[in-house]
Amino acid sequence: MSDNITFTIDGVEVKARHGETIIEAADRAGIYIPRLCYMKDLIPHGSCRVCTVMVNGRPQAACTQPVVQGIVVENNTPAMQKHRRNLIDMLFVEGNHFCMFCEKSGNCELQAMAYRFGIPAPKYPYMFPDKDIDASHPDIFIDRNRCILCGRCVSASRDVDGKTAFEFAGRGPHKKIAVNAEANLGDTNAEASDKAMSVCPVGALMKKRIGFAVPIGSRKYDTKPIGSEIESSTRK
Amino acid sequence: MSENLGTFIKNVCHKYKKDKTRLMDIACEVQEQFGCVSGKAMDLIAGEISIHRVEVENLVSFYAFLSKEPKGKIVIRLCNDIIDELNGAEEVAKAFSEELGIKVGQTTADGKITLEYTPCIGMCDQAPAAMVNDVIVTNLNSDKARKIAHSIKKHGDPSKLSAPLGDGNNANELVLSMVNNNIRQKGEVIFARHEQGAGLTKALSLSPVEVIRDIKTARLRGRGGAGFPTGMKWEFARQATGTNRYVICNADEGEPGTFKDRVILTECPDLMFEGMTIAGYAIGSETGILYLRGEYAYLRAFLEKILSNRRKNGMLGKDVGGKKGFNFDIRIQMGAGAYICGEETALISSCEGLRGDPKTRPPFPAQKGYLASPTTVNNVETFCCVARILDKGAPWFTEIGSQGSPSTKLLSVSGDCKKPGVYEVPFGIKVSDLLKMVGAEDTAAVQVGGPSGQMIGPADFKRTICYDDLATGGSIMIFNSTRDVLRIASKFMEFFVEESCGYCTPCRTGNVLLKERLDRIIAGKGEPSDLDYLQELGESVKVSSRCGMGQTSPNPVLSTLKNFRGQYEKLTKRSKDGLMQSFDIKAAIADAEAIAGRPSEKFSLNS
Numbered sequence: 005m006s007d008n009i010t011f012t013i014d015g016v017e018v019k020a021r022h023g024e025t026i027i028e029a030a031d032r033a034g035i036y037i038p039r040l041c042y043m044k045d046l047i048p049h050g051s052c053r054v055c056t057v058m059v060n061g062r063p064q065a066a067c068t069q070p071v072v073q074g075i076v077v078e079n080n081t082p083a084m085q086k087h088r089r090n091l092i093d094m095l096f097v098e099g100n101h102f103c104m105f106c107e108k109s110g111n112c113e114l115q116a117m118a119y120r121f122g123i124p125a126p127k128y129p130y131m132f133p134d135k136d137i138d139a140s141h142p143d144i145f146i147d148r149n150r151c152i153l154c155g156r157c158v159s160a161s162r163d164v165d166g167k168t169a170f171e172f173a174g175r176g177p178h179k180k181i182a183v184n185a186e187a188n189l190g191d192t193n194a195e196a197s198d199k200a201m202s203v204c205p206v207g208a209l210m211k212k213r214i215g216f217a218v219p220i221g222s223r224k225y226d227t228k229p230i231g232s233e234i235e236s237s238t239r240k
Numbered sequence: 241m242s243e244n245l246g247t248f249i250k251n252v253c254h255k256y257k258k259d260k261t262r263l264m265d266i267a268c269e270v271q272e273q274f275g276c277v278s279g280k281a282m283d284l285i286a287g288e289i290s291i292h293r294v295e296v297e298n299l300v301s302f303y304a305f306l307s308k309e310p311k312g313k314i315v316i317r318l319c320n321d322i323i324d325e326l327n328g329a330e331e332v333a334k335a336f337s338e339e340l341g342i343k344v345g346q347t348t349a350d351g352k353i354t355l356e357y358t359p360c361i362g363m364c365d366q367a368p369a370a371m372v373n374d375v376i377v378t379n380l381n382s383d384k385a386r387k388i389a390h391s392i393k394k395h396g397d398p399s400k401l402s403a404p405l406g407d408g409n410n411a412n413e414l415v416l417s418m419v420n421n422n423i424r425q426k427g428e429v430i431f432a433r434h435e436q437g438a439g440l441t442k443a444l445s446l447s448p449v450e451v452i453r454d455i456k457t458a459r460l461r462g463r464g465g466a467g468f469p470t471g472m473k474w475e476f477a478r479q480a481t482g483t484n485r486y487v488i489c490n491a492d493e494g495e496p497g498t499f500k501d502r503v504i505l506t507e508c509p510d511l512m513f514e515g516m517t518i519a520g521y522a523i524g525s526e527t528g529i530l531y532l533r534g535e536y537a538y539l540r541a542f543l544e545k546i547l548s549n550r551r552k553n554g555m556l557g558k559d560v561g562g563k564k565g566f567n568f569d570i571r572i573q574m575g576a577g578a579y580i581c582g583e584e585t586a587l588i589s590s591c592e593g594l595r596g597d598p599k600t601r602p603p604f605p606a607q608k609g610y611l612a613s614p615t616t617v618n619n620v621e622t623f624c625c626v627a628r629i630l631d632k633g634a635p636w637f638t639e640i641g642s643q644g645s646p647s648t649k650l651l652s653v654s655g656d657c658k659k660p661g662v663y664e665v666p667f668g669i670k671v672s673d674l675l676k677m678v679g680a681e682d683t684a685a686v687q688v689g690g691p692s693g694q695m696i697g698p699a700d701f702k703r704t705i706c707y708d709d710l711a712t713g714g715s716i717m718i719f720n721s722t723r724d725v726l727r728i729a730s731k732f733m734e735f736f737v738e739e740s741c742g743y744c745t746p747c748r749t750g751n752v753l754l755k756e757r758l759d760r761i762i763a764g765k766g767e768p769s770d771l772d773y774l775q776e777l778g779e780s781v782k783v784s785s786r787c788g789m790g791q792t793s794p795n796p797v798l799s800t801l802k803n804f805r806g807q808y809e810k811l812t813k814r815s816k817d818g819l820m821q822s823f824d825i826k827a828a829i830a831d832a833e834a835i836a837g838r839p840s841e842k843f844s845l846n847s
């Protein structure tokens with residue numbers, strides 16, 4: 005397939021293939037559109053809304069919106085960055101995120117996104133919701149305090165592992181990640197080697213006994229901001 | 241009991257041919273029989289229809305009328321929407337609560353009766369109202385509530401609560417409801433006398449493409465609220481590739497203050513089914529689905545009977561209306577208490593046996609809708625218009641109403657007025673004229689289009705109701721000068737918080753935050769800067785939400801900020817000492833003392 009579609013992101017011309025989403029085309033062009041729920045190779049969930057861009061003046065999620073010849077995309081504008089900052093703030097206050105003693109610190113996409121946006125603390129009031137931890141499985145655990153409902157584990161377990169060990173339960177602010185058992189992850193067939201276990205952007209779905217194997221300071225986002233891996237790729 | 245459960249589930253799943261896309265129906269039947277869909281039931285259902293148990297939980301945990309925890313054989317659901325509240329719903333709740341000896345949200349000790357709140361049940365013209373299982377009770381007061389609670393405790397039979405019966409088909413032997421139609425004004429399109437079947441006969445004498453052409457010429461726009469041109473939608477569905485095609489009628493009517501579809505379903509169901517059949521012919525579909533909100537379950541048997549009559553008369557089934565090769569039938573899909581299922585892609589999810597999450601767009605339903613096939617979803621009233629256009633012709637239809645909004649619209653009027661009910665009015669009617677018509681005096685605010693619409697003040701009463709000015713799916717709520725518009729806005733935000741599907745961040749959490757800050761202001765603890773905070777937050781939710789719900793849910797805040805700014809400003813004066821109004825120093829000291837386990841040495845709580 006050839007790159008026969010052209011469109012612009014913030015005035016820069018980008019080439020894309022038919023059937024690609026805006027985020028895929030932007031990634032290949034070395035333009036970073038901030039995102040949290042999207043992960044390459046999984047079905048886009050479109051839930052965090054951090055990737056929202058203006059397409060011909062209308063808001064769309066870049067991770068689900070297909071490219072069309074000639075569209076004008078606004079990404080890194082003050083207005084869009086403001087909405088994104090607000091969404092990141094919302095994700096922080098709707099959960100219980102204590103980065104200073106979280107094992108994911110430094111590898112956490114939510115934390116890294118906050119740093120990228122220069123957010124020292126959320127401006128919204130903390131909700132301090134009651135959430136639980138499921139440590140019933142010998143090798144893995146769920147800490148629902150940190151879950152951002154991105155749907156990656158649901159998709160990976162269903163579409164890649166073929167297990168459907170995870171699904172959502174409840175609605176609205178009570179929505180949470182549930183497991184394929186009465187209550188305990190330990191009663192499902194989930195395993196540490198599952199794809200689902202390597203996709204969580206935050207510290208909600210974790211493997212046991214690897215805590216602090218990589219010291220703080222040498223972790224993925226300790227040295228480079230999130231998104232730099234895309235921005236540093238060569239532009240076409 | 242558990243053996244019983246096993247056999248029951250086996251039979252129900254068998255009845256639905258172990259089809260996982262009918263999980264909604266299976267779960268509803270289990271809920272009705274056992275008062276819950278327990279963990280055990282989830283295991284059994286999952287086994288029967290070959291899905292994962294967590295997928296059953298995914299659905300059950302979504303719908304308000306389904307539950308994993310046991311509920312009573314009788315569930316009393318009190319509507320606690322704003323109109324009910326203004327009409328004394330609190331007194332009614334208190335009476336029920338006292339008579340049953342439980343709080344709202346609880347089940348009696350014998351496990352027989354559950355009492356809970358529910359958002360708008362489509363009875364605002366006869367509020368306060370409640371559901372006792374499927375039975376609707378209206379015009380409640382505390383005396384009536386006590387009597388109902390008393391008799392339900394005695395005989396446990398909701399069907400005995402319906403006297404006196406309502407007007408029209410509400411008294412039909414298959415409805416037997418105390419609900420009243422309250423049709424206050426009949427227009428020329430929906431409530432006019434018409435020859436039954438004339439529209440369909442005309443349609444079948446044309447080609448499908450000609451039918452779509454007529455709908456386009458009539459410039460028919462969807463009556464559900466968004467106003468999308470119906471002819472164009474049908475053309476997309478007709479032209480999209482797919483082996484099957486579907487016609488879905490949206491009778492979810494969940495926007496608070498809307499109840500006009502209830503009256504159509506009661507008085508003109510044949511006209512609606514006729515419109516659906518015409519749509520089936522036009523787009524090349526063999527299957528229609530009527531998505532009926534759970535709150536209207538009391539109309540189900542009646543509607544099923546109408547459908548079976550239509551089958552008998554050759555108006556559904558094989559060779560419909562004598563047209564060789566045109567086969568079309570309609571089934572009813574029940575909802576189970578979820579406002580979001582009125583959104584067309586969420587509605588499709590629900591019909592597919594899934595939780596009511598909206599779908600990612602594109603693809604749009606007309607390309608890939610129900611079971612990934614081209615689908616048109618239209619409102620109840622839209623289908624009625626279709627049948628009338630085919631009967632009387634497009635020019636007749638466009639004679640009434642305004643240029644951009646031809647024909648009539650049904651309005652559901654409730655709140656502070658003498659004559660609440662359903663009005664069929666020409667599009668383009670001025671708000672002030674409508675207020676006169678319905679006997680509204682001393683009106684301070686009108687909510688046009690329900691919570692997702694706009695709250696307007698007297699300065700806007702000269703504006704008109706139509707797609708290009710004040711659009712509405714039918715909801716008109718009237719408030720007089722004794723009402724507190726910010727409290728009303730807060731009530732609407734509570735509705736959105738409870739009804740958000742929770743899929744996307746801005747709607748799941750942004751609505752909670754909007755309500756928090758609005759309530760802080762109402763409590764007199766707001767700051768002037770909170771107005772900008774609300775504005776920016778509301779805009780972020782609108783811009784970044786995934787579906788029409790979050791894209792409109794900040795409207796109660798944003799439209800009152802715009803049209804009733806004075807009310808906010810009155811409540812957010814800067815404090816004299818310059819301290820944040822929301823910071824309660826005494827409470828903070830008390831908290832600190834509790835943690836320290838000793839009184840503060842520096843501060844005294846009494847000073």
Ligand SMILES: Cc1cc2nc3c(=O)[nH]c(=O)nc-3n(C[C@H](O)[C@H](O)[C@H](O)COP(=O)(O)O)c2cc1C
Pocket residue numbers: 461462463464465466467468470490491492493494495579580581582583584585617618619620622787788789
């Ligand atoms: C949150 C939400 C709730 C909705 N509820 C309803 C409803 O109860 N009834 C309805 O007809 N349309 C409702 N709609 C609009 C539908 O998505 C859809 O546009 C409509 O059914 C199309 O029919 P129409 O073109 O005939 O109006 C709702 C939309 C949203 C976003």
Ligand code: SF4
Pocket residue numbers: 580598739740741742743744745747748785786787788789790791
């Ligand atoms: S806006 Fe988002 S959370 Fe709200 S109902 Fe739509 S998809 Fe669900």
Ligand code: FES
Pocket residue numbers: 038039040041042049050051052053054055056065066067068
């Ligand atoms: S990355 Fe697109 S919505 Fe989350």
Ligand code: FES
Pocket residue numbers: 319320321322323324359360361362363364367369496497498
């Ligand atoms: S039925 Fe109560 S507000 Fe609609």
